[in-house]
Amino acid sequence: MDFGDNFERGLKLILDSIAEAQAGGARAPLSAAAMKRELDGLALLRGRPAFYPYLGSGLGRGARVMLADGRWMLDFALGIGVHFFGHGNLDLIETAIRAAASDLTMQGNLIFNREYRALMKTLLDHAPRGIDQCWLSLSGADANENALKLARQNRDGRPGIIAFEHCFHGRTSAMAEITDRPDYRFGQPSTFPVYRIPFFNRDDPDSAKKSLDALVQVIRSHGDEIAAFIVELVQGEAGFITAPREFFVPLFEQCHKQRIIVWADEVQTFARTGELFATDWLQLADYVEMITIGKVLQGSALLYRKSLAPDPGLISGTFSGATVAMAVGRRIIEKLCDENFFGPEGREKQLEQMTRAHLARLGDAHPGAISHVDGTGAMLAFRVGSGTLEATRAYIRRCFDAGLALYYGGHDPACVRLFLPAGCLSEDELSDAFTILGECLSE
Numbered sequence: 001m002d003f004g005d006n007f008e009r010g011l012k013l014i015l016d017s018i019a020e021a022q023a024g025g026a027r028a029p030l031s032a033a034a035m036k037r038e039l040d041g042l043a044l045l046r047g048r049p050a051f052y053p054y055l056g057s058g059l060g061r062g063a064r065v066m067l068a069d070g071r072w073m074l075d076f077a078l079g080i081g082v083h084f085f086g087h088g089n090l091d092l093i094e095t096a097i098r099a100a101a102s103d104l105t106m107q108g109n110l111i112f113n114r115e116y117r118a119l120m121k122t123l124l125d126h127a128p129r130g131i132d133q134c135w136l137s138l139s140g141a142d143a144n145e146n147a148l149k150l151a152r153q154n155r156d157g158r159p160g161i162i163a164f165e166h167c168f169h170g171r172t173s174a175m176a177e178i179t180d181r182p183d184y185r186f187g188q189p190s191t192f193p194v195y196r197i198p199f200f201n202r203d204d205p206d207s208a209k210k211s212l213d214a215l216v217q218v219i220r221s222h223g224d225e226i227a228a229f230i231v232e233l234v235q236g237e238a239g240f241i242t243a244p245r246e247f248f249v250p251l252f253e254q255c256h257k258q259r260i261i262v263w264a265d266e267v268q269t270f271a272r273t274g275e276l277f278a279t280d281w282l283q284l285a286d287y288v289e290m291i292t293i294g295k296v297l298q299g300s301a302l303l304y305r306k307s308l309a310p311d312p313g314l315i316s317g318t319f320s321g322a323t324v325a326m327a328v329g330r331r332i333i334e335k336l337c338d339e340n341f342f343g344p345e346g347r348e349k350q351l352e353q354m355t356r357a358h359l360a361r362l363g364d365a366h367p368g369a370i371s372h373v374d375g376t377g378a379m380l381a382f383r384v385g386s387g388t389l390e391a392t393r394a395y396i397r398r399c400f401d402a403g404l405a406l407y408y409g410g411h412d413p414a415c416v417r418l419f420l421p422a423g424c425l426s427e428d429e430l431s432d433a434f435t436i437l438g439e440c441l442s443e
């Protein structure tokens with residue numbers, strides 16, 4: 001929407017003021033004691049303290065964020081992989097302000113503005129070959145719920161799902177049933193069959209065969225009741241565990257023979273593997289029939305082949321996204337695709353190489369202290385010591401106190417996950433992060 005010259009002048013003033021604040025002209029909104037009071041109050045409201053004593057001030061500058069008490073930190077947690085362009089990106093802020101000035105805060109599936117179609121079009125323009133329809137939603141789990149319904153409807157109401165061991169697919173009732181974490185569904189009934197097969201294990205030369213044998217066995221015993229095979233092409237919450245293309249292909253071929261829909265849950269991998277879609281990174285477009293995405297998108301979407309189109313009424317909902325989130329999500333995809341992030345020579349792969357080199361040096365400086373480096377692109381992980389959950393959490397807490405926010409993945413063994421803010425990360429900031437990682441290993 002064009003709001004005229006005054007709007008443009010005002011917007012320029014606002015953006016200049018933000019840039020000035022980012023350059024050091026802003027004071028923290030709270031004292032350390034006031035910030036602690038806010039966090040204590042929050043813990044009372046939600047009945048559980050925050051994982052970290054983190055309260056953002058609203059000011060950030062690329063990979064660094066200023067907390068409400070004025071401390072600056074490096075952020076490699078990124079809201080669990082959401083903020084690809086880090087904090088305070090002026091291009092995204094400008095996009096957000098323009099969208100925020102429009103008449104609707106939220107858009108829905110009945111009444112929408114132009115951002116709704118524009119986002120879908122941009123997504124499908126860049127989607128893997130053969131994927132030509134899209135449905136927007138809010139969280140990654142929402143998109144997965146829509147995918148589940150679509151798959152079941154297409155397969156005549158078959159209820160069952162095949163998934164990988166250690167998978168994570170979200171927190172709604174159905175997704176908690178598929179997710180391989182019994183502690184996340186304690187006290188919940190099981191309402192449909194979920195069959196889990198082992199994921200790739202690079203330490204086991206027979207791993208691919210074991211997974212294929214397990215899949216064949218499940219299909220032989222229960223094939224008629226299974227609608228879809230849900231797959232994280234890089235396991236996210238399990239700790240950025242990768243597998244080669246050759247691992248997936250025979251599994252997907254088996255599913256196709258049985259009319260079991262192959263569904264890539266790319267909520268966490270979206271924009272992080274060195275390509276926009278992990279499906280394309282692994283050249284699996286011929287096999288994957290539905291893709292769900294979220295996080296970096298600032299909302300979520302189900303992308304699918306037209307042949308799977310649901311009956312009207314199967315998927316909808318009041319909200320398709322906040323106007324700001326839809327506009328910013330679309331701008332993020334444009335920036336990702338236009339600013340040389342992807343491909344073998346792209347920024348993500350360069351950062352991966354630099355990060356791997358840092359990890360190798362860290363390992364040399366602290367023999368035996370780190371191992372099991374895995375992941376790809378802007379999602380890399382490593383194990384600290386023997387990887388007990390307690391020690392890993394203690395380590396990332398030390399890093400937080402020293403000025404680096406990180407998150408862990410997996411569960412005994414656990415690992416440290418580095419969500420790289422690849423949209424803004426400089427080599428100096430990467431080095432600063434590794435200085436902290438090293439100092440906290442020494443402690």
Ligand SMILES: Cc1ncc(COP(=O)(O)O)c(C=O)c1O
Nearest residue numbers: 139140141168169170236267268
């Ligand atoms: C692979 C995967 N699927 C689904 C989800 C759920 O997304 P959300 O938390 O946005 O509902 C996640 C979240 O971490 C995820 O990693």
